[in-house]
Every structure is written in C-alpha cells, then in structure tokens.
Amino acid sequence: MSDSVAERPLFLDESTFLTRITRQDGRAIEDALGGPTLFEEGVKLAGGVVEATYAAADPPLLKRLRADRVPYVVDPQTVRFTGERFLQVGQFERIPYAPKAPLRPGDLTNSAAAELALAVMRFQQDVGASCYLAAVLPQQDADLQAWMIHNEQLLAASCAANGTGEIERRPLIAQVVPGRQTLASPELVMNRLMDHPIDAVYVQPLRLNPAHDSLEKLAQYVEFLLAIRDCGVSVIAGRVGAFGLVLQALGIPSFDSGLCQAEAFDLASLNRPLTERERQRRADGSSGGGDRRVYFELLKTTLKGRHARAILSDRQLRARFTCSLGCCQHGGFEELPNRRRKHYLWVRHHEVKELSNQPTAELRRDWVHERLRDARGAGSAVRKALSNGGADLPTFEHLDRWIGVLARQTRLTAAA
Ligand SMILES: [Zn+2]
Numbered sequence: 001m002s003d004s005v006a007e008r009p010l011f012l013d014e015s016t017f018l019t020r021i022t023r024q025d026g027r028a029i030e031d032a033l034g035g036p037t038l039f040e041e042g043v044k045l046a047g048g049v050v051e052a053t054y055a056a057a058d059p060p061l062l063k064r065l066r067a068d069r070v071p072y073v074v075d076p077q078t079v080r081f082t083g084e085r086f087l088q089v090g091q092f093e094r095i096p097y098a099p100k101a102p103l104r105p106g107d108l109t110n111s112a113a114a115e116l117a118l119a120v121m122r123f124q125q126d127v128g129a130s131c132y133l134a135a136v137l138p139q140q141d142a143d144l145q146a147w148m149i150h151n152e153q154l155l156a157a158s159c160a161a162n163g164t165g166e167i168e169r170r171p172l173i174a175q176v177v178p179g180r181q182t183l184a185s186p187e188l189v190m191n192r193l194m195d196h197p198i199d200a201v202y203v204q205p206l207r208l209n210p211a212h213d214s215l216e217k218l219a220q221y222v223e224f225l226l227a228i229r230d231c232g233v234s235v236i237a238g239r240v241g242a243f244g245l246v247l248q249a250l251g252i253p254s255f256d257s258g259l260c261q262a263e264a265f266d267l268a269s270l271n272r273p274l275t276e277r278e279r280q281r282r283a284d285g286s287s288g289g290g291d292r293r294v295y296f297e298l299l300k301t302t303l304k305g306r307h308a309r310a311i312l313s314d315r316q317l318r319a320r321f322t323c324s325l326g327c328c329q330h331g332g333f334e335e336l337p338n339r340r341r342k343h344y345l346w347v348r349h350h351e352v353k354e355l356s357n358q359p360t361a362e363l364r365r366d367w368v369h370e371r372l373r374d375a376r377g378a379g380s381a382v383r384k385a386l387s388n389g390g391a392d393l394p395t396f397e398h399l400d401r402w403i404g405v406l407a408r409q410t411r412l413t414a415a416a
Pocket residue numbers: 323324325326327328343346347
C-alpha cells in the first residue's frame with residue numbers, strides 16, 4: 001500500500017503502550033480517535049498491534065491509522081497453527097498463509113519455513129504494517145529442540161527476505177513465545193536472536209496471567225525480558241495490561257494490551273479444539289458477549305462487570321474513582337461500562353505518559369510503587385464497602401505481588 005508509514009516507528013526506541021487491536025475493539029478505537037466533541041482532540045494512539053485475522057478483513061480503521069500516522073504491526077498469529085482451533089474459526093480462512101493442518105514439531109522443512117516467513121511478511125506489507133513481526137512458533141517444553149530449530153528457520157528466513165525482491169525493507173521484530181523451560185533459561189534463545197539483524201523482540205509467554213501468577217513466576221518473566229534487553233535490543237511485552245507499568249518502571253520499554261481484557265494469555269486454551277456445544281453457540285451467535293470488564297485507574301486493575309457495577313452504584317465509593325480524562329468528560333460516571341473500551345484507551349495512554357514524564361529510573365520506580373500502594377489501599381476500601389452485598393468480592397492480592405517484583409528488582413539493581 002502506498003500510504004504506509006515506512007520510517008522507523010518511535011515505539012522501537014521509546015517507552016510506549018501499544019493497543020492490541022482485534023475485531024471486538026475496532027469500533028471503540030475508531031470512536032476514541034475522534035474527540036469527546038468535534039472541537040476537542042481524541043486520544044493519540046502511540047501504536048498498535050493488529051491481529052492478522054482482523055487486518056485480513058481490511059477494516060476502515062487501518063486506513064484511519066495510516067492517515068493519522070499511527071504506526072502498527074500485525075501479529076501474524078502463527079502460534080495458533082500449532083493447535084486444532086484455527087481450523088474451526090472462520091476468520092482464519094482469510095489468512096493467506098494458514099496451513100491446511102496443524103503444524104507439529106519436525107514438520108517444517110527449510111523451504112516450507114522460508115515460504116511461511118515470506119508469506120507472513122507479504123501479508124503484513126499489503127496491510128500497511130510499519131514493521132514486520134516475524135513468524136514464530138511456540139517454544140513448547142515437549143520437543144523443545146525441534147521448536148527451537150523451527151524458530152531459527154523462520155527468523156533466518158524472515159531476515160533474509162527483508163528488503164529483497166517483493167518485500168520492501170522495514171524494521172523487523174523477532175518474536176519469542178517461551179514456555180516454562182525457555183523462561184527459566186533465557187540463554188536458550190538470546191544467542192540465536194542476536195545472530196540476526198533485528199530491531200526488537202516481542203515476547204509473549206505461552207501462558208501468562210499477571211493478575212494471578214506467583215511472584216516467583218513474574219520475577220522470572222521480568223528476568224527473561226531484562227536478559228533480552230541487556231543484549232541491546234528493544235523489548236515489547238505482549239498482553240500484560242497494567243503490569244506493563246511495572247515493566248516500564250523496570251526498564252522494559254514497551255508493552256501491548258487488549259482493551260478491557262483480563263490481561264492474560266493462555267495459548268493452550270486458545271488452541272484447544274472447540275467442543276460441540278461451543279461450536280453450536282458460536283453458530284447461533286450467542287457466544288462472545290462476555291463479561292463487561294472495566295478498568296479503574298486508581299485500582300490498577302480491570303474488574304469484572306459485576307464488581308464494576310457494584311462500585312459504580314455505591315455513591316460514596318464511586319466518588320473516589322471518577323475519571324477526568326476526555327473519555328468521561330461528557331458522560332455520567334455510572335455509565336462507565338458503556339464506554340469502557342474508550343476509557344481504557346485514554347487511561348492507559350495517560351498512565352504511560354505520566355510514568356515516562358518521570359525523569360529518572362529511580363523516580364519511575366517510585367512513581368509506580370506509590371501508585372500500587374494507593375491501589376492496594378483503594379482495593380481494601382472497595383472490599384470493605386462491598387462486603388455486605390453478599391456477592392463475591394474482587395481480589396487485589398496481585399498488587400502485593402507486583403510491589404514485590406518491583407522491590408526485588410530494585411534491590412538487585414542496587415546490589416549490582
Ligand atoms: Zn475515563
């Protein structure tokens with residue numbers, strides 16, 4: 001496409017929140033790009049990660065992003081090809097490089113890997129991506145050796161194709177999808193990555209849930225990201241939600257997050273074949289409504305719809321959580337669930353901006369630490385206020401674990 005942004009996007013060099021753009025979020029993002037009124041500016045997106053299944057539908061939003069010079073990359077979603085599910089999901093039929101059957105370890109010859117890598121880049125170029133996000137397969141613990149070889153084949157082929165023949169040269173981002181073993185030993189991938197001319201590494205663990213994972217696991221994940229960063233390339237952390245602020249405070253520059261999702265990723269459950277009942281519900285169009293989750297800035301947490309509604313219907317409590325950004329200026333706060341995606345977008349950009357305004361690494365850590373402590377206090381107040389309601393209560397224990405991760409890394413840095 002002639003109107004693509006070919007220069008090096010800022011998110012490769014500066015702290016950035018990248019919006020994960022899926023079919024569900026397209027409309028809300030378009031809305032948010034327009035201002036609260038015709039005379040006010042909308043949110044300025046710093047960048048996006050567009051899912052290939054959405055990009056393949058050629059949505060008007062992508063044209064809008066290009067016109068606004070918002071850089072975006074396209075998640076090729078090749079990790080989905082290792083399970084059965086993609087064959088049952090109609091949107092994958094539009095992906096030109098989707099295989100006919102799931103990929104198993106040992107399946108990819110060098111030429112098949114080169115073909116896949118090239119097709120992914122061709123697709124990304126056609127939909128106007130600012131950089132290439134290289135094809136990747138998950139580093140499953142079972143058959144790890146075979147998966148590592150496949151990832152090496154794919155990355156080598158992606159780098160070789162960049163700027164040759166029909167593929168215009170653009171910055172190239174390698175991907176790593178580490179399983180348990182790889183997370184515990186970053187050196188398994190570091191050296192291989194550094195052999196290639198890449199501009200950044202996008203890391204999406206096979207399974208990550210920052211609001212539920214133990215302090216140990218989160219600390220290990222942070223170490224993994226830092227090990228890659230210390231090799232001198234930029235790092236983008238995939239699907240981390242508010243935990244991205246902790247990562248930025250620790251020197252991991254960029255992260256992405258879907259709007260109002262529960263800040264979690266689990267490839268095994270995404271790739272699991274649908275049951276007959278689930279297929280039926282999808283065919284009826286009765287699935288996907290989901291829970292209307294809402295992000296509360298003060299709590300640094302995305303709450304389930306029923307918890308959000310309980311807070312918003314308690315007048316005293318609600319007063320603590322009002323939002324003064326463009327998303328909420330012209331609407332009653334109790335209607336927040338109706339504009340929850342737009343609100344998420346505004347708030348997240350605002351948080352990242354405030355954090356990056358802190359002039360030193362130490363002040364950035366302090367800033368996040370203070371926000372997490374405030375969130376913990378507000379969380380206790382929420383639990384107390386809602387405890388007579390009889391329903392279950394939201395939990396905020398992850399905030400303690402996040403504070404723990406921050407404190408541990410700060411000690412390590414001080415000792416180094
Ligand atoms: Zn708002």
